[in-house]
Amino acid sequence: MRTLAVVVELGRRSVRQTFRRPQLIAPLLIIPTLLLAVQSAGAGRAVDLPGFPPVESFFDFLLAGAMIQSALLAGNSGGIALAIDIEMGFTDRLLAAPIPRFAIVAGRLAGTAAMGMVTAIWFLALGLIFGVTIEEGVLGALLMILLVTLSALAFGTLGAALALRSGSASVVQGTFPLVFVILFLSTAFFPDDLLLEPAQTIAQVNPLSFIVTAVRDPVISVFSGPELLEGLAGIVLVGGVGLTLCSMALRRRLRMG
């Protein structure tokens, strides 16, 4: 119970920190929102291309991509914030307290997951305002929020691992453009059938594609168990790799002092 209280407290601090530092909150909401607006307005007729899945509008198709982009950026922002803590010695304050070491990372990840939930709600609201219909209704919307929250948690493990390994906010921030590379090499913004090689092959094995598809599913079609399971598997894969890297980086940092 005590460890849970610590994780909740550190998670709360993490969320507060994100809202109080504009350079952390802005990328989560503003960049994906702008990209969503520009893409849906500028390439709206993409839905008429042969092979494009049947959707009401390109905006409907892009919504899940924007959510996952935001979740990825939440993971990156969480990593930056953790690296700032390390740089300014705040992590030492936590390490000198009688709490399990993993609680320090877990607290940060809880905050990142909470930010993922906030962004999911933001984009759902945005979608509803602009006429998106969630085919699977309220349950579908809740499922989307859950998946985006879990995705942020999984992506947060990668940001945290990088922060723990490098101890440098600028190094973590330097991976920011990679978010876009990974996204454009997935089905976040375009169906894989319409991508050129080698992007098509990469998108077909990119775990992000499975996650985006699972989040998109309640918007554009009826619920599909296999797609949900594939999405969850993608989240578990990313989170598993991230947690392993986190654990290695934390052990190394504790050893080095």
Place this chain on the structure above:
Amino acid sequence: MPAIEVNNLQRAFSADVLAVAGIDLCVDEGEIYAFLGPNGAGKTTTVRMLTTLLRPTGGSATVAGHDVVEDPAAVRTAIGVALQEAALDPLMTGRELIQMQATLHGIPRAEGRRRADDLLRRVGLTQAGDRRVGTYSGGMKRRLDLASSLVHEPRVLFLDEPTTGLDPVSRKAIWEEVQALNREGTTVFLTTQYLEEADQLADRVGIISAGRLVAEGTPGALKAEVGKPRMELVLAAGERTDCMDVLSRFGDPLPPKDGKLMIEVAEGSAAIAPVVRALDEAGILVESLDVVEPTLDDVFVAKTGQHLEGADAAGEPGTGETEAVAG
């Protein structure tokens, strides 16, 4: 049982970088122990090992009866730590920081809120408690850091250079708080590079240089080891050969230095009046006269052959210096 016991403690960062090269020390319950040394001497590395932030590569240490390697969780429960450069989140308020610290130590939320109020009052930050730490002055940050380290009423308090970079008024406020805590029974282990801080605060001082403890004792005993107070005179109108005849009646002559005549004066400042009278009677005009007590810097010089960095700055050394002008 000693509050801190250290045996041949070592920390190597690589094969040829030995930051702490085998330190032995013992700090009793209720003592204020100052670890004095220049930058890079190994003070912070030692504190990081004693607070379980860094694993020793050799030797052993116990804090509050718990081994820092075998039982680090018990050590962390018993200690309070205020690290160098006040590791505070500028985006948190002072109250949020103390309440978070309370949660880290397993204190229930309601009790954490009460302690935050008490501690903010104690360090004079009640008004600023709900402001973000980023708006605090350096002195306020240090006081907040100190307050947050006390939230669980630790038995042993570690302060790593608690007043570095602070103005004299803020420094004095921290000293008073440390002394008050010590009177309440808290053992304090502090590192400092300020001679005056060690001299004023500490029951005992350990002087560290290049990762080794080169001297240890009470400030008075350490200074007594390196000599008696000395009187330094500059004559008003050239040398007078008979001056040393007069001065030698009051103490053993020392070799002149930089145009100053010097004698040892065991009674310190008390020798000023009789010396001035004797010189006046002999018709010897004096431009300046100082009594210089040995300082911890003198101890450092005697033990290492080097001065402490900044020892000549801001009146840090020569705190026992008394100046008089006679003529």
